[in-house]
Amino acid sequence: MTLKKICCIGAGYVGGPTCCVLASKCPDITVTVVDISEARIKQWNSEKLPIFEPGLDDIVKQCRGKNLFFSTDVDKAIIEAELIFISVNTPTKTYGLGKGRAADLKHLESCARRIANVAQSSKIVVEKSTVPVRAAESITNILKANVKPNVKYQVLSNPEFLAEGTAIKDLCNPDRVLIGGERSAAGQEAIEALCWVYEHWVSKEKVITMNTWSSELSKLAANAFLAQRISSINAMSAVCEATGADVSEVSYAVGSDTRIGPKFLQASVGFGGSCFQKDVLNLVYLCDCLNLPECAAYWQQVIDMNEYQKRRFVNRIIECLFNTVADKKIAMFGFAFKKDTGDTRESASIYLSKYLMDEGAQLRIYDPKVEDSQIMRDLTAPNISENPERVDKLVSLFSDPYRAAEGAHAVVVCTEWDEFKTLDYQRIYNNMLKPASIFDGRMILDHEALHDLGFHVETIGKKITRGKVTRQFPSV
Ligand SMILES: NC(=O)C1=CN([C@@H]2O[C@H](COP(=O)(O)OP(=O)(O)OC[C@H]3O[C@@H](n4cnc5c(N)ncnc54)[C@H](O)[C@@H]3O)[C@@H](O)[C@H]2O)C=CC1
Numbered sequence: 001m002t003l004k005k006i007c008c009i010g011a012g013y014v015g016g017p018t019c020c021v022l023a024s025k026c027p028d029i030t031v032t033v034v035d036i037s038e039a040r041i042k043q044w045n046s047e048k049l050p051i052f053e054p055g056l057d058d059i060v061k062q063c064r065g066k067n068l069f070f071s072t073d074v075d076k077a078i079i080e081a082e083l084i085f086i087s088v089n090t091p092t093k094t095y096g097l098g099k100g101r102a103a104d105l106k107h108l109e110s111c112a113r114r115i116a117n118v119a120q121s122s123k124i125v126v127e128k129s130t131v132p133v134r135a136a137e138s139i140t141n142i143l144k145a146n147v148k149p150n151v152k153y154q155v156l157s158n159p160e161f162l163a164e165g166t167a168i169k170d171l172c173n174p175d176r177v178l179i180g181g182e183r184s185a186a187g188q189e190a191i192e193a194l195c196w197v198y199e200h201w202v203s204k205e206k207v208i209t210m211n212t213w214s215s216e217l218s219k220l221a222a223n224a225f226l227a228q229r230i231s232s233i234n235a236m237s238a239v240c241e242a243t244g245a246d247v248s249e250v251s252y253a254v255g256s257d258t259r260i261g262p263k264f265l266q267a268s269v270g271f272g273g274s275c276f277q278k279d280v281l282n283l284v285y286l287c288d289c290l291n292l293p294e295c296a297a298y299w300q301q302v303i304d305m306n307e308y309q310k311r312r313f314v315n316r317i318i319e320c321l322f323n324t325v326a327d328k329k330i331a332m333f334g335f336a337f338k339k340d341t342g343d344t345r346e347s348a349s350i351y352l353s354k355y356l357m358d359e360g361a362q363l364r365i366y367d368p369k370v371e372d373s374q375i376m377r378d379l380t381a382p383n384i385s386e387n388p389e390r391v392d393k394l395v396s397l398f399s400d401p402y403r404a405a406e407g408a409h410a411v412v413v414c415t416e417w418d419e420f421k422t423l424d425y426q427r428i429y430n431n432m433l434k435p436a437s438i439f440d441g442r443m444i445l446d447h448e449a450l451h452d453l454g455f456h457v458e459t460i461g462k463k464i465t466r467g468k469v470t471r472q473f474p475s476v
C-alpha cells in the first residue's frame, strides 16, 4: 500500500519536526500539519518558527509550500488524508482522578472524536503522542462507535523517541522506529503502509513491529529507563560529595562497562523537560492501577531522587552564601531544560528559581534562546508563585550574561549551553561582589581555573580544591 496524503494533528515539538523530516524524505507524499492554535500555525508559516531546533529552519524552507503545509483547517486535512498522526500534548492531569500522575488524554480523545465526525473514507490513525497502555483501544472504541458506512479504521501505535535539541538528527537517523498494531490482516496492512513511509529513509532492520500494547508500554519504559539512569548517577553524586570521590570519574568508570554504556550518565542539577517526569508518573499510576504497588514505588523513586537533587543543590547555594540569600543578587545562567532548545517545560531552572525566590533572592536570569515572556510565565505559574508581583520585584531578565552577573554575589549555571564554557570569567569575577561564588549545576566549566581566578566554586558530585589536577573525562 502506498500513501499520497498524510496529516498530523498537533504542530508542537513532535508534530512539527517529525512532519518536516517526513516531507523532506518523502517528496511523493503531501504532509499537512494542523493545529487548533492559530498563533502556532501562523508562526510555522512565518520566518520565525515557533520552536528552536538546530537544522529545522533549513528543512522548512526546503519543503514548505511544496509538499509540506501548516494549517488550522483540521477537518479538511482529516478528510483528505489516508493516514493521520495524532501528535497532541498528553500532560499530567492537574484535576480529578489520577491528578498529578495520570496522563490527561482529553486532547487525544477530542482528536479521535473529530476524526470520527468528519472522515468520509477509511483512515489509518497513528498514535504518536505518548500515552498509557491501551489508549489505542479507547481511540478505536470512539472511532468504531461513530463509524459511517464504507469507512474503516486501523489504529497504530508509533511512539516518538526524538530528543529536543537533536530532533532533526534523531529523526533522520533513528535508533529504531516502533510500530504497534492489531494482529489481523487489516492490522498488518496498516502496519505495512506505515513501514513503507519510514522505509523512504530508515533501513528495514530498524523498523520494529509488535503488538499495540507492547509498543505503547515500550515508550514509557524507554523514558523511565533513561530517567532512572540520571537519577542513579545523581544519587551517586551525593555520595561523591560526601566521600571525596568525583562523579565524572565514577560515571566514566561505570559507563566503560559495555554492559552499562556511557550515555545518560551525566550528573546534573536534575532532569527537566516535558516528558521524563510526566511519563514516569504515568507509569507509576499505571502500576498502582494494576495493583502493583512495589513496581509503582520503585519508579516513584526516580522522581523523588530528581526532586532531592534540585533541593540539595539549592541548599548548597544557600549554605555557601552564609546561610542566607535574602536580597542577594544571583545570576542564573540558562533557563531552558537543556542546551539547544528554547523549551522550558519542567526545566530544573524553574524550581531552582522558585526555591531561591522563596528565600528572598534577587534573580538575574539570562538564557540565549528562551523568550523573556516565557520565563515570566513559568515563574508566575500558580504552582511556582502565589504572588506574581513579588516575582516581578525579585526577577530581572538580561540579554547579556556579563550584565546579568554584574554586582552579583553568585553565578549559578543551570543549563549546559556551550557559550557558557567560553565566557570571560575574569571579567565576570571583576564585576561581581566579593567573595564571588559560582555554582556549576552542569559540570561544564573549568573549575580549577575558576578557583584560581578567585571564585569560590561548587559543582555537582565533587569538591573543588586549588591546584588539584583532575583528568577530564569525556561526557556523553
Ligand atoms: N517534546 C518532545 O520532545 C517529545 C514529546 N513526545 C510526546 O508527543 C506528544 C506531543 O508533545 P509536544 O509536541 O511536545 O507537545 P506540544 O504541546 O508542543 O504540541 C501539541 C500541540 O497539539 C495541539 N493540540 C492539542 N489539542 C489539539 C486538537 N484537538 N486539535 C488540534 N491540535 C491540538 C496544541 O495546540 C499543541 O500545539 C506528547 O504526548 C509527548 O509526550 C514524544 C517524544 C518527544
Ligand SMILES: O=C(O)[C@H]1O[C@H](OP(=O)(O)OP(=O)(O)OC[C@H]2O[C@@H](n3ccc(=O)[nH]c3=O)[C@H](O)[C@@H]2O)[C@H](O)[C@@H](O)[C@@H]1O
Binding pocket: 130, 160, 161, 162, 163, 164, 165, 223, 226, 230, 263, 264, 265, 266, 267, 268, 269, 270, 271, 272, 273, 274, 275, 276, 337, 338, 339, 476
Ligand atoms: O519522550 C520524550 O519527550 C523524549 O524525552 C527525552 O528527550 P528530551 O527530554 O527532549 O531530552 P534529553 O536529552 O533526554 O534530556 C532530558 C533531561 O535530562 C537531562 N540529562 C540528560 C542526560 C544526562 O546524562 N543527564 C541529564 O541530566 C537533560 O539536561 C534534560 O534536562 C528522551 O531522551 C527522548 O528519547 C524522548 O523521546
